[in-house]
Amino acid sequence: MHIQFLGATGTVTGSKYLLTEGSRKVLVDCGLFQGYKELRLRNWAGLPFRPDELDAVVLTHAHLDHSGYLPLLVRDGFRGKIICSEATYDLCAILLPDSGHLQEEEANYANRHGISKHAPALPLYTEDDARRSLGHFAPVAFNHRVEVCAGVSVELLRAGHILGAAIVSMRWGEHKITFSGDLGRPHDLLMPAPSVVEQTDYLVLESTYGNRRHDPADPELLIGQTIRETAARGGVTIIPSFAVGRAQEMLYYLHRLKSSGAIPRLLPVYLNSPMAVNATGIYHKHRADHRLDAAQCESMCHAAKIVNSVEESIALNNRHMPMVIIAASGMATGGRVLHHLKAFASDPRNTILFAGYQAGGTRGAAMLAGVGEIKIHGQYVPLRARVAQISNLSGHADADEILGWLSHFTRAPKQTFITHGEPDAADALRRRIEETLRWPCRVPTYRDRIAL
Known part of the structure; x- marks a missing residue:
């Protein structure tokens, strides 16, 4: 099987991870790129697979850098289920239509005032596109394993980042692959600490604050x-x-x-x-x-x-x-x-x-x-x-807190992929994990396709 990194590489946006084996295809997260124009243009460039070939999407949480591309995916042919937590579905039912509405508003404003280089300016997707995508959501409870497609199952564990945020524990045949999603903090004011994970064969780990500690001030x-x-x-x-x-x-x-x-x-x-x-x-x-x-x-x-x-x-x-x-x-x-x-x-x-x-x-x-x-x-x-x-x-764990979460593992993963961080943060976390835990780590680049 292979994993391909279609976002959240060298940046904290656009999270998309494609897992394939034979005819089976599952996408973990389906986010929008934000920030630099070079990144935002990727939202318009299409994907290196046909959406109708996907068996399912598994969503870690509702933030648009993880969910905001879903209306395009459905509009362009995806017909499977979008598996997520119950709170994530409720939040996406607000966030996605609002995202489409804002894009329509911005395109209309640009057309009225003649401030776009395009004639006419168009939204990436519409509010109607977003509402149609909601029909594909299949919310599940935390700590309950469900089948995604033949031989593939997932269990959602609490990540603590925002309401409904999940760590995705996936079994693909004999392999166990864990996606941290956006990890929350152990002592957050509102959210519980991230669930403990003890073993996995492969780990995809966020690194937003991988090169720093949060200010201890109140x-x-x-x-x-x-x-x-x-x-x-x-x-x-x-x-x-x-x-x-x-x-x-x-x-x-x-x-x-x-x-x-x-x-x-x-x-x-x-x-x-x-x-x-x-x-x-x-x-x-x-x-x-x-x-x-x-x-x-x-x-x-x-x-x-x-x-x-x-x-x-x-x-x-x-x-x-x-x-x-x-x-x-x-x-x-x-x-x-x-x-x-x-x-x-x-x-x-x-x-x-x-x-x-x-x-x-x-x-x-x-x-x-x-x-x-x-x-x-x-x-x-x-x-x-x-x-x-x-x-x-921040709702993200800092470098020390990430290492604290990793300390619960009873054995090293075969490979840890460091994603969802600016280049300095991702590389700093890679070095720290390699030097402290002696785990094999890799920082993938955009569109890397790696055999597992």
């Missing part, structure tokens, strides 16, 4: 300090946030900060992401999948005023007074946060607070690097607001 203190200082200047704190995972964590921290008096109780907080609102409600449905009890869940859900309409969103941009706005997307690549950045980025009283990893080539990464202006909707906006990052809010 993120709650850093968030509170940033918001207090910004409000004291009369400024607005803009928090670009992933709608699933990070938005809910920020809401819970803001609830705690107001309850303790660390930030003013009357400071207005707005959640301007319809998708994040819906995702937050799913935490009530899947309380067994996270650490919060019913009361804590309720407090999280009511920590911000919900911005329901486009008109309300636009009105916020005219309110130049202390407030906090949480809006998607987390790397400032699209969504409503772009309109807030256009309105507030030029004022030095304001703060743009990033609360997660910023992939290379994204606006978020550029802003943290210190650019003087950002391009939004074809126009350049001066960047005079303070730009800050709370790096230890």
Whole structure:
């Protein structure tokens, strides 16, 4: 059998791993490339296999860099099942249609304002494409092995990264192959620690933070300090946030900060992401999948005023007074946060607070690097607001935490493939595993096809 790496190589986006043996073909993850234009163009380039030849897709979690290509796969002929956890299905039912809708909106905006090099600009896929793909989902419970196709079965274990995130344990004939997905942290505020894995023949391991440790400082203190200082200047704190995972964590921290008096109780907080609102409600449905009890869940859900309409969103941009706005997307690549950045980025009283990893080539990464202006909707906006990052809010395990998870293995895998990391991070983790654990490791490149 063979594994082919069709994404998440040299980057943290576009996760796709194709397993083949004879006529059997299974894809693990089906994500969008994000960030640099060179990567984004891969979304339009097609795949090196026919979607109708796939037996199944197995999904580790709902984030678009792991799930966002599914509408294209179905539109182009895939007819099998998409196996995932129950919470992942509920989140994808929000994320995927929203992704299609945003792409249609951006294409329409580009056509109306003549800012595209294409005539006409087209969406990668539509909201209808995304809704059709949902009919192929086959959610399963954690810790329950299911057959994927003849001789192939999978069991989903909790990964702890976001609600529903899974480690995929696959049996393919005599082989056992484990995909870490995005590994969560052992002491996360909301999510449980990743499940222990003791043995596998082959391991595909993420390396997002493979070359660093998370800051040990308490993120709650850093968030509170940033918001207090910004409000004291009369400024607005803009928090670009992933709608699933990070938005809910920020809401819970803001609830705690107001309850303790660390930030003013009357400071207005707005959640301007319809998708994040819906995702937050799913935490009530899947309380067994996270650490919060019913009361804590309720407090999280009511920590911000919900911005329901486009008109309300636009009105916020005219309110130049202390407030906090949480809006998607987390790397400032699209969504409503772009309109807030256009309105507030030029004022030095304001703060743009990033609360997660910023992939290379994204606006978020550029802003943290210190650019003087950002391009939004074809126009350049001066960047005079303070730009800050709370790096230890990440839902990804850092290098030490990854090694801690690996320490539970009772024997070395035959091969460990290091993926889902920028080149420095992936290679640093490879070296550390080889030197510390003496395991054979490999960092695959894009489209590598390797015999197992």
